[in-house]
Amino acid sequence: MAKRRLDAEARAGLGLISPPFFYALLVLAAPLLTILATSFLTDGYLEIIREPTLDNYVQVFTDPIVRVVMTRSLIVAAVVTLVTVLLAFPVAYYVSFHVRPEKKAMWLFLITIPFWTSYLIRVFLWKVILGFNGVVNTTLTGLGIIDEPLTFILYNVNSIVITLAHAYAPFAILPIFIALEKIDRSLLEAGRDLGESRAMTFWRVTLPLAMPGVIAATLIVFIPTIGDYVTPEVIGGGRFPMIANMIQVNMLALDNRPLGSALAVTTMVIVALVSVIFLALNRRFLKVRR
Amino acid sequence: MKPPAMRSQGRGLQLYTLFYLLFLYAPIILLPLFAFNSGTVIAFPLQGFTTEWFAQMWGNATLRRALMNSLTIAVSASILATCLGIFAARASTRFEFPGRGGIMGFILLPMVLPEIIVAMSLLVVLLGTGVQLSILTVIVGHTLICMPYAIAVLSTAFSSLDRSLEEAAYDLGETKWGAFRLVTLPLVMPGIISSLLISFTISLDEFIIAFFLAGNEPTLPTYIFSQLRFPRAIPVIMALGTVLVILSIVLLALGEYFRRRGNARIGGSPTGGLM
Numbered sequence: 001m002a003k004r005r006l007d008a009e010a011r012a013g014l015g016l017i018s019p020p021f022f023y024a025l026l027v028l029a030a031p032l033l034t035i036l037a038t039s040f041l042t043d044g045y046l047e048i049i050r051e052p053t054l055d056n057y058v059q060v061f062t063d064p065i066v067r068v069v070m071t072r073s074l075i076v077a078a079v080v081t082l083v084t085v086l087l088a089f090p091v092a093y094y095v096s097f098h099v100r101p102e103k104k105a106m107w108l109f110l111i112t113i114p115f116w117t118s119y120l121i122r123v124f125l126w127k128v129i130l131g132f133n134g135v136v137n138t139t140l141t142g143l144g145i146i147d148e149p150l151t152f153i154l155y156n157v158n159s160i161v162i163t164l165a166h167a168y169a170p171f172a173i174l175p176i177f178i179a180l181e182k183i184d185r186s187l188l189e190a191g192r193d194l195g196e197s198r199a200m201t202f203w204r205v206t207l208p209l210a211m212p213g214v215i216a217a218t219l220i221v222f223i224p225t226i227g228d229y230v231t232p233e234v235i236g237g238g239r240f241p242m243i244a245n246m247i248q249v250n251m252l253a254l255d256n257r258p259l260g261s262a263l264a265v266t267t268m269v270i271v272a273l274v275s276v277i278f279l280a281l282n283r284r285f286l287k288v289r290r
Numbered sequence: 291m292k293p294p295a296m297r298s299q300g301r302g303l304q305l306y307t308l309f310y311l312l313f314l315y316a317p318i319i320l321l322p323l324f325a326f327n328s329g330t331v332i333a334f335p336l337q338g339f340t341t342e343w344f345a346q347m348w349g350n351a352t353l354r355r356a357l358m359n360s361l362t363i364a365v366s367a368s369i370l371a372t373c374l375g376i377f378a379a380r381a382s383t384r385f386e387f388p389g390r391g392g393i394m395g396f397i398l399l400p401m402v403l404p405e406i407i408v409a410m411s412l413l414v415v416l417l418g419t420g421v422q423l424s425i426l427t428v429i430v431g432h433t434l435i436c437m438p439y440a441i442a443v444l445s446t447a448f449s450s451l452d453r454s455l456e457e458a459a460y461d462l463g464e465t466k467w468g469a470f471r472l473v474t475l476p477l478v479m480p481g482i483i484s485s486l487l488i489s490f491t492i493s494l495d496e497f498i499i500a501f502f503l504a505g506n507e508p509t510l511p512t513y514i515f516s517q518l519r520f521p522r523a524i525p526v527i528m529a530l531g532t533v534l535v536i537l538s539i540v541l542l543a544l545g546e547y548f549r550r551r552g553n554a555r556i557g558g559s560p561t562g563g564l565m
Contacts, residue, residue, distance in 0.1 A: 013385025017393055020374040020437060024397045027434045031411035038414065091310050094303040109546055114314045116538045118495055120514050121531035125317035128324075135320065169314055219402070227404020229498055234518060244406040248502075251410050261414070264407050271404065 032268075039261035048257060056262035066246070066263070073243040074270070076157060077226035080164040084221045085214060087165070088172035092213075095173075096180035108177065115170040123234045126163040157240055163231050168224065172217040179213025180206075211285040215278050223271055243267050318535055325528040330521075343529035350526065356508035359425050360494055363509060367432035368440075368489035374433070375440030375485055376478075382441075383448040394441075401438040405498040408435065413502050423505030431499040436489035443488060443549070447481025480548040487545035491538055510534070 039056055042049040060066055095107045114122070129135045140146045183206060191201035229244035238245070243263065250260030325344070329337035347353060381387070382394050400408055412431055416423065451474065459469035475482075497511040504512060514530065517523040 009385055010387040013381050013387030013390070016377050016381035016385065017387070017390075017397075018377075020378040020397050020441075021393055023374055023437070024399070024434065027412065027430055028400060028408070029396070031415045032407075034415050034418070035407075035411040087310065090303055091307050094300070094307045098300040098303060105546075105550070109542075110311065111314065113539060113542065114318055116491055116495070116542055117318060117535045118511065118514065118531055118538075120497055120511050120518070121321065121527065121534070122317045124518055124527075125320055128320065129316060135316075166313065166317075169310075223402050224404060227406050229406050230515075234515075244404065247406055247410055251414065252502075257414060260410065264410055267404065268407060271402075275402070 035261040035264055038257055039265045041258045043256045043258045056258045057266070059259060060262050060266050069241055069243055069246045070266075072157065072240065073226050076161055076164070076242060077222050079161050080168065080225045081218055081222045083161065083165045084168055084172045085176075085217050088169060088217065089176055089210075089214070092173045092176035092180055096177055108174070111173055112170045115167075119167065120230060120234070122167065123163055123231050126159065126166065127235050130159045130162065156236065159235050160231050160240060160242075163235050164225050164228060167228075167231070168221045171220045171224075175216035175220060176210060176213040179210045179216075183209045208285060212282050215282045215285070219275055219278050222274060226271065227267065321528060321535060322532045324525065325532040327525070330525060343525040344533075347526050347529045347533075352508060353513060353526075353530070356510050356513035359504075359507050360510040363425050363428050363432055363500070364490045364493040366429045367436055367493040368486045370429070370433040371436035371440045371489045372444070372482060372485045374437050375444045376482070378437075378441045379444035379448045383445055383451075384453075398438040398441065400435045405435065405496075409499045409502045412499070416503065423503055425504060425507050425509075427503040427505075428500050428507075428509065431503050432493040432496055435496065435499065436492050439492060440485040440489050443485040444478070444481050447478040447484075451477055480551050484545045484549040487541050487548070491541050491545075494534075495538075 038048065040052050040054070042051045042053050042055065060070075091111070095104055095111075099107055127134075131137070137146075187205055187209070188201055191205045192198070196204065226242075227244050228242060229248065232238070232240050232242045232245055241249070247260050247263045247267070250256045250263060254260075326339055326341065327337055328340035328342065378394070378397055382390060409431065412427075416427055421427065455473050455477070456469050459473045460466075464472065495511060497515060500509040501512050501515065508516070510530075514527055517527050
């Protein structure tokens, strides 16, 4: 009787989940498998030759241009992630520990609003803010702090980093905030009662307990930044392509779909590897907790 | 109440947080400044006040077409994503079935997959099968990427549902569908509205998929992108951006209101964000 009921429940669950599951199968899994298959084919003139090869992957790992773009994407994504998470932590900490409970939702709402406004326009406005006659430079020259416009923030990799760090800021704050909220406040009091200083309590109690949130934030920022297409295009003017731009150029303009597919698959593998490493770290922190 | 050290630390953090908010809001504060600025160059100092750019925006036929396309896509995608999301949220919160974790993880995958990969792989398949690119193909893509967000919102609504209410309905002679329609659905309605609004907002602002899958049809973001390289077109884009920001804030405030009302109805706390 119990077994049959379980079966009925399983069948009901599977029946319910099937529409979204088949949709994802058709629109997500099938295209991803197609890309995976294409990445092992040979690119011929005007058509794809059905001849299995590893050449595309050899090219991905040996071509100097691919290497430059790959390295740039990885460095930009890593720096953006580091900056975003470091800048976000104090904000999450403030909202969690110093804002009164009934006001917390409002603060989170305030923090998330900019994220929901047109991404393209926000990116473009950073070009305006950081540009030669932009807000930063005109203000600083106007105040007499600098004589000539700052050039290190002008239409280059630095401005790409600043723009992305702004774009993904709320992504970092929310998971850290959630982790901080879960911390049992009596643990902190216990640390203090046992004679720890405020800094040591933070270092030995708060930070380790907040680590799952920090790791979630790291992943949530890293993944979309490494695949960002718009910012290098708008801010860098196409002169500092990242991996997404390279995938797109190979898929469309150069019409080398096998190579484009190999680039896409490699990117997915990198993202998956980074995720696995960080999730393993997370498991370690969770173990410490017990 | 708090010790003085804590209070001073709090003040430093508060100052930092305010600066951080300024950083977050910098572009949004600039947007209306340039939208009402009569100068044609987007730079300081500002010139006079004008509503010229809003008038030009209103009279722009391509823009109106892009708006209509975007609205069609966003409405369709948000309804489809929410419907599919209801199935997934109900299945994952109410039923135990083999492979639940794996299936749910797979459906939520678009949340952690770079959008360019979703767009490119879909494009390769569509071109390969000879499907004509149109706003229909964009709807297909947007439904896929909105679905995980819809599920996240709806799962919260479904998981806090008291199962005994449904069982009471069965005991009183309702059919399964009747109980769902009369008891479950009204209780999760705020979650459904919130999911619709969030999906709508995501779709309205989505660029990558629209850019590659729309063929020759403009949507608002792809129209904006095409105009960014023409300096003369920028003031109108600033006006458009101002309108879009206001629209997003209204939609989000509505979504947040419904989410909280839903939470209050089932006795939850008002905290917690949209994520």
